Amino acid sequence: MPTTAPLLSLTWTDHLTGRRGFLVVDRLVRGVASGGLRMREGCTLDEVAGLARGMTMKEALHYDPAGRYVPLGGAKGGIDCDPRDPGAYALLVRYLRAMRPYVESCWTTGEDLGLSQDLVDRAAAEAGLVSSVQAVYPLLDDETAARERLADAFALEVDGIGLDELVGGCGVAESVLVALERAGVPHPGTRVAVQGLGTMGGATARFLARAGLTVVAVADIKGTIANPAGLDVESLLTARDAHGTVDRAALRPGDLELPPDAWLSTDAEVLVPAATSYAIDPANQSRVTARWIVEAANMPVLPEAERLLTARGVTVLPDVVVNSCTNAWWWWTLFGDIGPDASEAFAHIRHAMRTLVTTMLTRADADGTTPRTAAHAIAADRLPVIAERFGWYG
Structure with a gap:
């Protein structure tokens, strides 16, 4: 775009x-x-x-002409x-x-x-x-009902974690699963490294572990925690503080404490940068051995780094698609496309992300471009339609 x-x-x-x-x-x-x-x-x-x-x-990417959410x-x-x-x-x-x-x-x-x-x-x-x-x-058609619906949704917890803290990671994890399935890669045996164990990174790690993938490294402000045999994700999530920093007393025998940037070169198929912007740059991208980088954070891969990664066969799934469900869940709930129910929310997210990621990857294959370029092209197609139907200023 x-x-x-x-x-x-x-x-x-x-x-x-x-x-x-x-x-x-x-x-x-x-x-x-x-x-x-x-x-x-x-x-x-x-x-x-x-x-x-x-x-x-x-x-724009979540525009559904049949949905209540505009x-x-x-x-x-x-x-x-x-x-x-x-x-x-x-x-x-x-x-x-x-x-x-x-x-x-x-x-x-x-x-x-x-x-x-x-x-x-x-x-x-x-x-x-x-x-x-x-x-x-x-x-909103009914402001009172909409606000009650959203408040009820924010009050929900799933296994001790608020629903609002899980929806974004559910969308990230679904993006990973779609990419693996399109490539014919089974979930069991696929290794993942996650940078950041806050709201987005923690939820992503949980959903991927529950889907059968092995989380072998997570990084927080203190460093990287790694275990080639797999980390106990639930234990690490329980041991986080409000900023996503893990209490090292919760580590098990076999868990390694490595430097903060060690996640980048972890022996894993999937890297999930879920913390800061600009984490992967032209200087450090050469350390990446993963097949996929899935952008749970906003703008974690610099453009020149992405060009170099693409040239050596690493696929970057872009933030504008991958981490879009926190925002979309708010509006699906507020506008009434879904109710204040965790199962309904996760089902809606999984369906929406499967549709969107599949559309993006299919467009990238057809156009011979990257997933990011394909996502931008899809958004560019939809923006004029939205503007014509709804207008800029109401």
Whole structure:
């Protein structure tokens, strides 16, 4: 999809700390855009703009003319601060107060890298907002019923983990399974390494392990935990803190503690970068021996690195497809395509992702391109249809 200037791009400077925050609205549909809010040290306006473009595509890729969920435009927010900083929460509240006119009118947001949904919700309430997604309420047929449905869905837990923390990883795992099945590779014996054991990485590891794959390495901020015979994923998930860091006391005999970047060269068929952007660059891509890289994080593989990886036979499944189900699940639930039920949510996600990933890989094969190029082409086909049917400004 060709890069165009975003509809709105702004930089906010905190009057107390001098730290900066950003908001980019790439596109509106019916006057509303969707995209999470991230917090990390070093976050930039260019990064947020790229993520906002990605959200435009994620929304378009899930367009179903028969569905109740109408895709929104794409947007993203970012704050340049370490989420572990003692002043991070107060900074988040001040950012949301500054962004209140946009959240109230056109930007629906939620958790992203560095921030949990609970934290965003608490800060939004303190900033005087009704909800982080209140801009979409005027588009709903029955706002009260929709909000109750979403609240009920967020209250659900599956084996001790909130449904909202599992839906994204379910979509990532399904992407992996479709790619393996198309290549005729059985689930048992297929090894996986995951960078990041937060919301997305942890859920992905759980679903892949339960599908019969062997998770041989996971990485967090302290380092890489590896075991060629397979890690006890459930034990590691139980031993995480709020930032996805594993208590090493939970490791078993045979589990190895390796450097933080060791996940990259793990002897595995599938790599799942599920933490930071720009994790795989032209310098370190040569260490990758996996057959597939599945982008659970946003923008983890730099473009030049992807070109080099593709040239040596590594397939990159792009973030705009792979990690799109956290966002889509919100809207499927809020608009009423699914109810507040875990089984229904997982079934809907699996069907949607199988359809989308299959369409993307089939298009890539037919056009002789990469999956990312195919995904962008599908989005480019759908965006004019959405714009013509619904309009930018409502």
